[in-house]
Amino acid sequence: MVQNGGNSVSKSHKRVSKFLNWMRPLVAVIVTLIWIFPILWVVMSAFKAPQDIFVKETKWVFEPTLQNFRVVLQESNFLDHLMNSLTIALLSVAVSLTVGIFAAYSIARFFKQNGEPLLLGMLSLRIIPAIVFALPFYLLFQKYDITDSIVSVVLTHLTFNVPFAIWMLSGFIGEVPVELEEAAMVDGCSFARALYRVTLPLAMPGVMVTTFFLFVFSWNDLLYPLVLTLNKAVPLTVYVTTFVQQRAILWGPMCAAATVIVLPPAIFALTMHRHIIRGLTAGALK
């Protein structure tokens, strides 16, 4: 492909290329290790006794202990908070998916020309800062005395999960060829049946990715439960802030709590990481 006239340029360029190609994976590994070091460090610290944490020089060699996990799991209502986080996230996902799949189907199939602005509208709802909603929600729920409840938090989460679900799902549903649904409908299915029997199974990877994101958004949310809950519906995100009070900063238990909090999303992610990357990039490339 390279002609004779450009020979000298191509040779030195090839040499640089070869060198780069050898260096790149190495540098990439180093960069990745440095980047994820904080996470590894926190997990490691979770297994350190207080005397190994409150030191002036880092102790790399230490005797691992489970006492931090014991503090976290036994001495407080950790399991209650875990259940709260889980319930809130699952409910939020369930409602958003149900409502979102239908809306996404409608937009993908019936709003061919006007689809874009609608989806852009969904996306732009993300721009609204949560603090705008937080105060009105608080006042409203306080009036009916339901502030400290799972339901109130789930309702607030719908502000960001429903638009996101609609936006993401309409893309994935759009990728399923209409012909397949039409074929099913020729055979006598209604729209809803075709959606259930044909479209959804084919769009399932996309639905799983969306579910993952919806779950993580709810699981990680802090502001709404911070504002609304007191002691009954407190999820893990609010709970973990209690480890860093004014006077006593309990790093060990905090690291243990953090390690446990990270587990559900991490496990969820590991089981579908290829789909997630595809979902991330597909959304942005549009």
Added chain:
Amino acid sequence: MNNKAAIKYGFLAPSVLLLLAVIAYPIGHAVYLALHDITFFNINAANKPFVGLANFKEIFQNEMFLNALFNTLKLVGIALAAELILGLALALLFNYRFRGRGILVTLMLVSTILSPIVIALMWRYMLNFETGIINHVLSGIGLQRVAWLADPTLAFISAVISEVWWTTPFVFVVVLAGLQSIPVEVNEAALVDGCTTWQTFIHVTLPLLRPIIRVVILIRGADLIKTFDVIYGLTNGGPGNATEVLPVWLFKRGFTDFDLSTTATGSLVLLGITLLLAIGFLRKTREQE
């Protein structure tokens, strides 16, 4: 029931109704709060005094509000620039197929699924003056320990570092996807024509990446303006008001002071600024086409 129109709107209706309830209603209420003079004391009164835009005028004379606004814009500007540069650099580094690349990218993405409050506490632990590992490493190589969270400027930088560490992988993955959609022949053609690698990058690759970068700026910019969790967990606005961004300031005004009107007014100002910046950015980039 196969009536197309019924399905078309029927499927859409539940979402629209739900969104009207959970989005339109609170915003409406916020507008109401901003246009009236409401404090904790007269909250249950029947007729609250209507003050028009007085709250908006007042808030722009509030020093703490202006400080928070300035901090927010500072954070957005610096963090966004850092994320773009870092993300681009990472994407260029990884833009070469080698074995294990997928695993590395997945590992990089782990930080994006963590809860921001966990990330804030994590960095708070690492940046601790006495026991944090960052200072341990610094003193280990002979440098002085740094008061990361006690010094106003450094605290701001720490906040930027925490935020950037958390979200750059997202930028990185998106830009990488963009790079991979550029056919190899384009780069090779430029090189054959005599361009150096650097010239190829500036004049060929970057322009082709512009649409993607635009999307990233929009999404990340909007997210950064809203930043609350990371700051709340890392410094809670401190030391003093050095890292107090608008959402944090508003949170304190609304839920510690119960100054409802100010909070609502400030929130709407925040929303307004976000919209202005977004629309301004979209307009500017559309002109460039």
